[in-house]
Amino acid sequence: MKSTVISVDAMGSDHGPAAVVTGISRAARARPDLEFLIHGDSAILEECLRRHRRLVDRCSVQHSDAVVTMSEKPSQVLRNGRSSSMWAAVDSVKNGHANALVSCGNTGALMAISQLRLKRPAGISRPAIACLWPSVNDHGFNILLDVGADIRADERDLFVYGLLGAAYAKIGMGLKSPRVGLLNVGTESHKGRREIKAAHELMANHADKGSYRYVGFVEGSDIPSDRVDVVVTDGFTGNIAIKSVEGTAALIRSFLKDAFTHTLLSRAGAVFAYTSIKRLFKRIDPRRANGGVFLGLNGTVIKSHGSADPVAVEAAILLAGRLAKSQVTSSVVAELSDWGNNSGALAATRQKASAA
Amino acid sequence: MKSTVISVDAMGSDHGPAAVVTGISRAARARPDLEFLIHGDSAILEECLRRHRRLVDRCSVQHSDAVVTMSEKPSQVLRNGRSSSMWAAVDSVKNGHANALVSCGNTGALMAISQLRLKRPAGISRPAIACLWPSVNDHGFNILLDVGADIRADERDLFVYGLLGAAYAKIGMGLKSPRVGLLNVGTESHKGRREIKAAHELMANHADKGSYRYVGFVEGSDIPSDRVDVVVTDGFTGNIAIKSVEGTAALIRSFLKDAFTHTLLSRAGAVFAYTSIKRLFKRIDPRRANGGVFLGLNGTVIKSHGSADPVAVEAAILLAGRLAKSQVTSSVVAELSDWGNNSGALAATRQKASAA
Numbered sequence: 107m108k109s110t111v112i113s114v115d116a117m118g119s120d121h122g123p124a125a126v127v128t129g130i131s132r133a134a135r136a137r138p139d140l141e142f143l144i145h146g147d148s149a150i151l152e153e154c155l156r157r158h159r160r161l162v163d164r165c166s167v168q169h170s171d172a173v174v175t176m177s178e179k180p181s182q183v184l185r186n187g188r189s190s191s192m193w194a195a196v197d198s199v200k201n202g203h204a205n206a207l208v209s210c211g212n213t214g215a216l217m218a219i220s221q222l223r224l225k226r227p228a229g230i231s232r233p234a235i236a237c238l239w240p241s242v243n244d245h246g247f248n249i250l251l252d253v254g255a256d257i258r259a260d261e262r263d264l265f266v267y268g269l270l271g272a273a274y275a276k277i278g279m280g281l282k283s284p285r286v287g288l289l290n291v292g293t294e295s296h297k298g299r300r301e302i303k304a305a306h307e308l309m310a311n312h313a314d315k316g317s318y319r320y321v322g323f324v325e326g327s328d329i330p331s332d333r334v335d336v337v338v339t340d341g342f343t344g345n346i347a348i349k350s351v352e353g354t355a356a357l358i359r360s361f362l363k364d365a366f367t368h369t370l371l372s373r374a375g376a377v378f379a380y381t382s383i384k385r386l387f388k389r390i391d392p393r394r395a396n397g398g399v400f401l402g403l404n405g406t407v408i409k410s411h412g413s414a415d416p417v418a419v420e421a422a423i424l425l426a427g428r429l430a431k432s433q434v435t436s437s438v439v440a441e442l443s444d445w446g447n448n449s450g451a452l453a454a455t456r457q458k459a460s461a462a
Numbered sequence: 463m464k465s466t467v468i469s470v471d472a473m474g475s476d477h478g479p480a481a482v483v484t485g486i487s488r489a490a491r492a493r494p495d496l497e498f499l500i501h502g503d504s505a506i507l508e509e510c511l512r513r514h515r516r517l518v519d520r521c522s523v524q525h526s527d528a529v530v531t532m533s534e535k536p537s538q539v540l541r542n543g544r545s546s547s548m549w550a551a552v553d554s555v556k557n558g559h560a561n562a563l564v565s566c567g568n569t570g571a572l573m574a575i576s577q578l579r580l581k582r583p584a585g586i587s588r589p590a591i592a593c594l595w596p597s598v599n600d601h602g603f604n605i606l607l608d609v610g611a612d613i614r615a616d617e618r619d620l621f622v623y624g625l626l627g628a629a630y631a632k633i634g635m636g637l638k639s640p641r642v643g644l645l646n647v648g649t650e651s652h653k654g655r656r657e658i659k660a661a662h663e664l665m666a667n668h669a670d671k672g673s674y675r676y677v678g679f680v681e682g683s684d685i686p687s688d689r690v691d692v693v694v695t696d697g698f699t700g701n702i703a704i705k706s707v708e709g710t711a712a713l714i715r716s717f718l719k720d721a722f723t724h725t726l727l728s729r730a731g732a733v734f735a736y737t738s739i740k741r742l743f744k745r746i747d748p749r750r751a752n753g754g755v756f757l758g759l760n761g762t763v764i765k766s767h768g769s770a771d772p773v774a775v776e777a778a779i780l781l782a783g784r785l786a787k788s789q790v791t792s793s794v795v796a797e798l799s800d801w802g803n804n805s806g807a808l809a810a811t812r813q814k815a816s817a818a
Contacts, residue, residue, distance in 0.1 A: 179652055242713065254647055257655055291610055291701040296535055299613055299698065326705025330713045339702070342655065345647040346699050347706040349682025354707045357598065357686045358714055365735070365742035372738035379722060379731025386721040 109141045110430050112423055113204035115195040116146040116154075117173040118211025120413045123147070126210065127154040127161075129419020134160050136420065137427050143204050145170050145191035170194045174211050176412065180218035192216060196223045199405040205430035206406035208397075208422050210414050216407065217255055217400065224405040232256045232263045233402035234341070235409060236274055237348060238395040241330040245279045250329060252341035253348050253398060259340035261304035264288065268309050270401040271336035272318035278399075278429060281335055283317060287324030289339035289347075297323070309338075352392060359387070397422035399429065406430050465497045466786050468779055469560035471551040472502040472510075473529040474567025476769045479503070480510045482566065485775020486521065487514040492776070493783050499560050501526050501547035526550045530567050532768065536574035548572060552579045555761040561786035562762035564753075564778050566770050572763065573611055573756065580761040588612045588619045589758035590697070591765060592630055593704060594751040597686040601635045606685060608697035609704050609754060615696035617660035620644065624665050626757040627692035628674035634755075634785060637691055639673060643680030645695035645703075653679070665694075708748060715743070753778035755785065762786050 112133075116126040123146055130142055141164050144151055148169035155161055170191035174183050187193050192211050196219045198204040209216050217233065226233060234252035241248040251271050252259065259267070268286045275284035288306055290298040295306070306323065313320040321334055326347060329337050339347070366376040366383065376383060388394070392411075396418035400407040406429050410422035468489075472482040479502055486498055497520050500507055504525035511517055526547035530539050543549050548567050552575045554560040565572050573589065582589060590608035597604040607627050608615065615623070624642045631640035644662055646654040651662070662679065669676040677690055682703060685693050695703070722732035722739065732739060744750070748767075752774035756763040762785050766778035 177650060179650075240710075240713065242716075257647060257653075289702060291613060291698055294533060294535075297613075325709075326702045326707075327709030327712070329706055330709050342647055343699055343702050346645060346682045346695070347702050350685055350703040351682075351706050351710045353683030353686050354596075355710060355714065356683070357596065358711065360598075361742055361745050362718075365738040368738050368741070372735040375731040375733070375735025375738070377731070378734060379728040382721040382724050382728035382731065385724070386717055389717050 109139050110427055111141045111143055111204040112426050113143045113195045113198040113207040115192045115209035115211055116144050116151060117191040118209050121415060123150050124154045125416050126419050127158060128416035130423060131158040131160055132416055132420035133423035134164055136424060140427050143168060143198050145195045168194055174215045176212050178212060178215060180214040183215040184218050184222060193219055196220055200224055206426040208408045208410055208426050210410040210412050213254060213409055216409055220400055220403055220407045224403045226402055227404060230266055230402040232259060233400055234267045234270055235398040236271060236401050237398045239329055240395060243332045247395060248329060248334060249275055249336045250344055251338060252344050254341045254345035257342040261301045261308055264305035264338055265308040267338045271338060274401060275335050283319050284335040285321050286318045286336045286338060287321045287328060287334040289337050290323040293323045293325065393418035394421055397425040465495050466783055467497045467499055467560040468782050469499045469551045469554040469563040471548045471565035471567055472500050472507055473547040474565050477771060479506050481772050482775050483510040483514060484772035486779060487516055488772055488776035489779035490516050490520055492780060496783050499524060499554050501551045524550055530571045532568050534568060534571060536570040539571040540574050540578060549575055552576055556580055562782040564764045564766055564782050566766040566768050569610060569765055572765055576756055576759055576763045580759045582758055583760060586622055586758040588615060589756055590623045590626060591754040592627060592757050593754045595685055596751060599688045603751065604685060604690060605631055605692045606700055607694060608700050610697045610701035613698040617657045617664055620661035620694055621664040623694045627694060630755065630757060631691050639675050640691040641677050642674045642692045642694060643677045643684060643690040645693050645699065646679040649679045649681060749774035750777055753781040
């Protein structure tokens, strides 16, 4: 069996390349079939790699002179970013040297380079970023998209996000017929913006062909619920939702730590309940869900959180490994090409939805 | 001192009028200066009141034949809702029989009736619903608005929301110069939708006159932070954000309960840590923050959560009591009238912002 190669842009993390390399090493231990192509400043990277003998035969370093910073605009990076580690990492997927790519860097820049170099298949006007959200479902996570690829989405984009999300759930989670919901401010059909009502029609009418179950409008409180597997929204709303929840979850974790260090008795309680508390923290650990998947491109790109530590980087790389091996992206592309070819029927439905 | 009268629509709660009346009774114990005007089916309400002798001399019941249901559209309620308890409760504020109103009912209907009967002061085209969000700030809460009065907001609406939120923070929380932030998908100035960039200009340019400090763009993760006291967004985004967090906080609470009942040892730990755990649950108890304030109307209206139990109803009524006594609404109205009269200068800034 030919091994799976993961391309890693090692320069974008808030914690520096050392944290990324440690994350790669952890992932290498978990998945002996993975190999790595690491992009960045080779002097720094070779130094980091000395501490990880496990990686000696399993990774190669490709030097890049430049780094994309967090404050650069995507348009600047497209003009001036050709010598960056991010650009090289994307190109290694484009050229077939790697099966998937992971970067902790600037999301807008990564999306812009990925769109330019990997291209979108016919029928997709906007890619989306899909993230995993802890849920009470059996598989432990729901999928939310778009969480920030684009601040706009019309009804056709939202409809395509539903297809992309369903395909991801099928391949990534092994679900046969994922339940897809459309995020709105209420579940009644008269609620929401015009494009959301139009997308509602499209998604309901095409559920059979898309081999998903459309559950209709869902609310923010349904995102972690077992009503749904995939939640569709525009990138502005999705980004605000996920960051709001991250912020509040972090607040609750700090309250929790306070509670168990507040008094001697509570410290004693924490000792007794140690394994339970540890399990709880693991269940609400955002690092486990690290990794936003770019859907709708000719290639697998995973955006890791910029503040990812080695545990979180490992999670993103293992996600890339799963998706690269199961070829989720090419499956999504195939499904969407069908839809693209069927754009006449889609346009007719869209017209009907707009007229309604 | 003349007592403060709170008008309560007792018919909208998921738990029925008995839960609302119990909530009123709890609030009456906490605030001996409050009196109540209770709207709904008088036969049912008189029956409920028998169990609360504390309320005998402090409340009067006003019979209504009809109830607004959760599924009714606002337009239907405006046509056919004149005999409902919700309509009567709003009218009691309009007619000066009560200082503020609390309802657990249909949010859209409550906003529609409130707008029709109480009217908006000059200069406000859209009212907003402001909610309290647990935070690490000294006062324990931040203010988020709009969380669902309207799914649209242009730059001027967002700017006015900032003024309304700042006034609420000044009067409701006693802050002298509240910090106001504008919710966006990033803090860099090139990010976000057109109207958000335009509102950014307006809010920055008018911070002195509005006597708030404008902190610029904030992200979802900043909502519970100490970077800001008031977070401004449109009602679609705000509604999704608050419900997403409510859903995830509920998930974490259920994980927490699991953790402390999982094994005998963890149960023992819970006994030791009992007071700390209880304090933790209190800090993340959504009932403490119950009560969305309708800002931008000629009258104080509080929307309680539909699923509010007596503890949550009490919180909403105590909030109404605080705001009615400190006359937050008329203060906001006064501040906004000034701004309305100054609309020439505002329009000029707006034009400049649009051109930028």
